[in-house]
Amino acid sequence: MQVRHGTMFLNTLQTTEVIAMKLFHSRLTKRYVIIVLVVILFVLTSLFTVAVYVMNASVRSQMEYRDELLTKTLGAQIETVLQHAIADMRQVSPVLETIENTSKSTYQKEIEKIISQDLLYLFIEIYQENDQSLRIPNVPLAGSAPINAVLERLSWSKTSYISNLIELPDGRKTIVIAYPSTNEQGDYAGAVIAYLNLSILSDHLQKFAIGQEGMNALVDRNGTIVAHTNKDYIGKSIQNHKVGLNLEKERYGLWNGNIFEEQMVVAYRPLLLGNISLIAGEPIKQALTPARPVTDLLIKGFIMVFIIALGLAVFSASRVVRPVMALINQVQDYKEGKRKAFHIVHTNDEIEDLSLVLSEMATELREKERSMFYILESIPYCVITTDQDGRIMTFNKGAEELMLYNREEVLGKSIFDLPIKHNIHEFVLLKTLKEGKSFEEVESYIIDKQKQTHDVRIYTSLFKGEQNEYIGSLLVIRDVSERKKLEEFLRQSERLASLGQLTAGIAHEIKNPLSIIQVAAETIRLQIDDRLEDKEIIDELTDDILVSSERMNKLLTNFLKLTKDDVHNDVSFTDLISVTDEILTLLRKKFSEQDVKVTTDYKTNRAVVKGNRHKLSQMLLNVLLNGLQAMKNGGAIQVTIRGEADFWQLSVSDTGEGIPEDKLKWIFNPFYSTKPEGTGLGLSIAHEITVQHSGKVWAESIINKGTTIYFQLPKGE
Numbered sequence: 001m002q003v004r005h006g007t008m009f010l011n012t013l014q015t016t017e018v019i020a021m022k023l024f025h026s027r028l029t030k031r032y033v034i035i036v037l038v039v040i041l042f043v044l045t046s047l048f049t050v051a052v053y054v055m056n057a058s059v060r061s062q063m064e065y066r067d068e069l070l071t072k073t074l075g076a077q078i079e080t081v082l083q084h085a086i087a088d089m090r091q092v093s094p095v096l097e098t099i100e101n102t103s104k105s106t107y108q109k110e111i112e113k114i115i116s117q118d119l120l121y122l123f124i125e126i127y128q129e130n131d132q133s134l135r136i137p138n139v140p141l142a143g144s145a146p147i148n149a150v151l152e153r154l155s156w157s158k159t160s161y162i163s164n165l166i167e168l169p170d171g172r173k174t175i176v177i178a179y180p181s182t183n184e185q186g187d188y189a190g191a192v193i194a195y196l197n198l199s200i201l202s203d204h205l206q207k208f209a210i211g212q213e214g215m216n217a218l219v220d221r222n223g224t225i226v227a228h229t230n231k232d233y234i235g236k237s238i239q240n241h242k243v244g245l246n247l248e249k250e251r252y253g254l255w256n257g258n259i260f261e262e263q264m265v266v267a268y269r270p271l272l273l274g275n276i277s278l279i280a281g282e283p284i285k286q287a288l289t290p291a292r293p294v295t296d297l298l299i300k301g302f303i304m305v306f307i308i309a310l311g312l313a314v315f316s317a318s319r320v321v322r323p324v325m326a327l328i329n330q331v332q333d334y335k336e337g338k339r340k341a342f343h344i345v346h347t348n349d350e351i352e353d354l355s356l357v358l359s360e361m362a363t364e365l366r367e368k369e370r371s372m373f374y375i376l377e378s379i380p381y382c383v384i385t386t387d388q389d390g391r392i393m394t395f396n397k398g399a400e401e402l403m404l405y406n407r408e409e410v411l412g413k414s415i416f417d418l419p420i421k422h423n424i425h426e427f428v429l430l431k432t433l434k435e436g437k438s439f440e441e442v443e444s445y446i447i448d449k450q451k452q453t454h455d456v457r458i459y460t461s462l463f464k465g466e467q468n469e470y471i472g473s474l475l476v477i478r479d480v481s482e483r484k485k486l487e488e489f490l491r492q493s494e495r496l497a498s499l500g501q502l503t504a505g506i507a508h509e510i511k512n513p514l515s516i517i518q519v520a521a522e523t524i525r526l527q528i529d530d531r532l533e534d535k536e537i538i539d540e541l542t543d544d545i546l547v548s549s550e551r552m553n554k555l556l557t558n559f560l561k562l563t564k565d566d567v568h569n570d571v572s573f574t575d576l577i578s579v580t581d582e583i584l585t586l587l588r589k590k591f592s593e594q595d596v597k598v599t600t601d602y603k604t605n606r607a608v609v610k611g612n613r614h615k616l617s618q619m620l621l622n623v624l625l626n627g628l629q630a631m632k633n634g635g636a637i638q639v640t641i642r643g644e645a646d647f648w649q650l651s652v653s654d655t656g657e658g659i660p661e662d663k664l665k666w667i668f669n670p671f672y673s674t675k676p677e678g679t680g681l682g683l684s685i686a687h688e689i690t691v692q693h694s695g696k697v698w699a700e701s702i703i704n705k706g707t708t709i710y711f712q713l714p715k716g717e
Contacts, residue, residue: 036313067267089179143169164220201227382477404449576607595634603642610716622682630656659701
């Protein structure tokens with residue numbers, strides 16, 4: 001019985017472990033636990049931060065109070081020491097009055113007695129009229145001490161004086177306490193100078209340091225340290241430090257920050273005696289040492305609370321996440337096609353409602369997906385969708401029929417890996433994905449699986465997500481190979497019809513010159529038969545023959561130009577501005593001869609089109625010559641080029657006689673001319689060249705004011 005109960009317990013434990021492992025690997029569980037832990041951590045961290053802040057603030061407040069109290073106490077001590085030194089110098093000063101009348105050794109013993117009682121003095125010097133008379137003890141110095149400024153001050157101030165830091169010839173640093181001596185008339189007679197031992201003064205400061213790392217320092221008027229608990233700082237300057245600047249202005253206060261290469265809280269104040277300032281403080285890390293046990297205790301307590309909260313979070317997550325995980329598993333199976341319906345999760349709460357909604361959405365989504373599939377398959381064009389990297393997501397029946405690939409062969413592959421183009425840069429879709437630009441009616445080609453080339457028109461656009469970001473692209477390809485053939489047949493038929501019209505016109509136009517040539521030739525024959533009696537008539541008839549022959553030759557030349565379609569034989573990117581400037585330069589002499597003023601108005605620096613430069617030059621030349629013929633008595637021509645959305649517009653305006661409105665629509669027809677000497681082919685050739693370049697041409701005219709010819713040519717990439 002006990003064995004069976006034990007086995008049941010083990011099975012229950014193993015099942016619980018399996019469920020716990022599944023829940024632990026669930027991202028939802030992790031997210032739930034992480035959110036709970038983040039909240040708990042935030043609360044605990046906030047409490048810990050507030051507690052530490054309050055504790056540190058209290059410690060800092062105590063530090064500041066302690067430092068201020070120390071500066072007051074230690075300042076009084078230092079002032080007492082300095083007052084005592086001044087008193088000693090006052091006691092020695094009478095020596096100056098009798099030093100010439102008595103033995104120096106007697107006074108030297110008295111002064112040595114004073115020095116021996118106080119280690120603060122290095123030695124004392126006595127000066128008469130600023131000349132050294134006595135040094136006690138008589139220590140050798142390689143030169144004189146730099147105290148001329150001190151002696152000069154004593155000579156006019158006649159009061160005691162404490163100097164800034166000075167350096168003795170032997171390299172020792174010190175400060176001096178000087179006391180003047182006056183005679184009976186009150187005149188300056190000399191001085192007693194005491195050189196202080198800064199090491200002893202620093203030891204005195206060390207006695208009052210707070211803790212082992214506390215710091216006390218004395219600073220002179222120049223911001224130079226004259227005594228410090230760390231004697232290595234003697235002689236260094238804090239003149240440019242905030243504390244030094246405040247002391248220079250005789251201010252007192254507190255400083256919290258970096259000083260003496262350490263983060264410290266210090267109090268500073270100038271002393272009333274000698275313009276010397278005192279700095280007292282301690283490192284922040286030393287001051288916070290008593291608070292560390294409390295901080296450690298807080299950390300341990302927060303760790304315990306966090307562990308308990310973690311257990312509660314995992315337990316609550318298992319109760320909440322289990323039904324959600326069941327629902328997520330169904331969704332995953334639905335996504336992978338392993339199920340087509342949802343089972344209701346019975347929890348008697350919102351999760352059960354969610355499972356009902358998901359079941360309804362799945363049914364509706366299947367219906368919409370089926371409808372979209374049939375719509376996509378019924379489209380007679382090639383329709384392909386890709387993700388943002390160009391991998392094929394859908395490939396409809398029209399795409400299979402055009403490219404001869406099965407959709408199973410291409411789904412999931414990059415469209416740029418398919419050999420449907422000679423070069424990857426020829427993919428319009430590549431530019432769409434890189435630049436985010438849609439294209440419509442792009443003329444291109446497609447190579448199918450059997451290496452056959454198809455003329456197509458391509459349309460591309462981008463899919464956007466809910467955040468307006470690009471998530472994929474749509475590619476529609478329409479096979480226009482048959483249409484291209486029909487269009488070519490139609491163009492050929494139109495050309496043949498035009499040639500028929502031209503042929504009829506040429507036959508009519510050539511008939512008259514031929515009649516003239518025939519009559520002239522018969523007349524010459526008669527004249528010859530009459531033995532050339534009138535030479536002038538022969539010359540006149542000969543001229544008629546030559547003129548008529550030239551006219552016929554010109555008609556035939558223009559006819560050949562009009563019927564010859566070689567615009568695509570030499571195609572390049574051509575700048576209309578360059579072409580215009582070139583033609584205007586060639587015609588400049590003719591403009592000058594006819595007194596025609598030419599102006600240009602270019603709204604752009606470059607106007608690039610794709611076409612035959614020679615043909616474009618011929619188009620513009622014919623229009624300009626036509627304008628010149630309309631201005632026999634001079635005038636003006638203006639050439640304007642400006643850009644529109646997808647094309648360049650070139651206009652040529654003249655100030656000629658103008659064209660009647662009822663005749664304006666015929667000016668581009670072959671052999672139609674409003675001038676007696678015109679052939680009627682100039683504007684028709686310009687029209688034909690414009691059409692060959694996929695452009696448009698039209699004219700506007702006002703009688704007696706002039707005519708403007710407009711051209712629209714597609715922009716070149």
